[in-house]
């Protein structure tokens with residue numbers, strides 16, 4: 437089927453108590469690997485690229501590859517732009533065929549975040565695609581940060597409700613204690629805060645920094661209303677490690693078709709594991 441907007445995928449996930457895996461891909465093989473993972477497990481899928489990857493590969497190349505994957509597939513696939521702070525890149529991605537975009541103006545004061553998000557929501561609504569915005573700051577939060585500061589970075593439940601009301605944004609990523617990258621210790625997720633946000637916000641919530649969160653904590657987040665989990669670092673690591681292993685065993689290997697095979701398999705296996713964790717396996721059937 438053609439690429440779909442992620443809005444209905446995420447609304448169905450929130451309504452039915454599961455989350456959709458959203459995977460940041462950087463190469464064609466990574467993209468194919470997560471698509472194969474979704475097909476093999478009959479899962480809905482969100483492919484993501486960061487602005488960095490858009491600048492590295494080109495929005496048109498990424499959209500063309502995602503479109504081809506979706507057209508050949510029977511599972512619903514959305515293409516999402518992750519953490520965009522640049523309005524022109526965001527519009528270029530929409531023009532290239534992205535079916536979901538994140539405007540991240542969370543570093544600005546509340547009013548400015550509202551203004552920028554509202555502007556993107558108007559454009560996205562006109563072309564029938566999803567928008568994600570962020571409140572609070574998902575940081576590379578350090579272990580030794582003092583509690584007061586740590587809490588100040590998090591999203592306030594009342595502010596979340598007001599933000600949705602003012603912007604009409606269909607999906608929200610509230611900062612709740614997760615961080616990007618790989619955690620040094622256990623992540624300090626504020627489950628109580630997720631619950632309070634979910635009580636005030638009916639829209640699907642997005643969990644950033646999904647790499648390395650223990651399974652039991654992922655499940656708690658999903659049960660509380662997180663309908664999308666972003667995975668970036670973890671699949672990048674398994675992809676790279678598999679290639680490193682090939683070259684460690686055979687330094688003379690020079691055929692990308694050969695060393696990409698274990699890399700693809702590693703990404704696919706890691707993606708299936710995350711899909712199982714968030715409970716989206718088998719849920720693609722609802723879209724046929």
Ligand SMILES: [Zn+2]
Nearest residue numbers: 574644645666
């Ligand atoms: Zn993020």
